[in-house]
Amino acid sequence: MTLAALRLRAVLRRTRLLQILLIAAIWLAGDALVRILGLPVPGGVVGMVGLLVLLALGWVKPASVRLGAYWLLAEMLLFFVPAVIAVMDHGEFMGALGLKVALVIVVGTLLVMAGTALTVDLLYRWRMRDRMRHAVE
Numbered sequence: 001m002t003l004a005a006l007r008l009r010a011v012l013r014r015t016r017l018l019q020i021l022l023i024a025a026i027w028l029a030g031d032a033l034v035r036i037l038g039l040p041v042p043g044g045v046v047g048m049v050g051l052l053v054l055l056a057l058g059w060v061k062p063a064s065v066r067l068g069a070y071w072l073l074a075e076m077l078l079f080f081v082p083a084v085i086a087v088m089d090h091g092e093f094m095g096a097l098g099l100k101v102a103l104v105i106v107v108g109t110l111l112v113m114a115g116t117a118l119t120v121d122l123l124y125r126w127r128m129r130d131r132m133r134h135a136v137e
Contacts, residue, residue: 012064019068022060026051 012018030047033039039046054060093101 009061009064013061014067016067016071019065020072021068023051023065023068023072026054 012022027044027047030045030050031043033050034041034043034046051060051065055062055065092098
């Protein structure tokens, strides 16, 4: 291993930001691979599998991503569930108002899902009827 590679590895093991950038680069590579190959899975999943392969082969050492991964896991709540922060700041959401908001969210979600299902069903039936009509002619 060259001196430059050893220095890079040493810096990478101490710098959380570089580790986060490395994880993000692997995620972007997985996303690009999904787009290029037209795979039916999310790019993040392919990136995660790619990182697992790199770790298993020893090309990336666990210490090279540990600080960044710990930070991302510690801040996951902020990345994926920002509404929880609002609930924690506004205690009134824990009572009747919160139940009303939750009910609106659930009903709204169900209406959107039902509307989407009915639209897909309607268009599917319309398409099949059109195909049958063209098959008869």
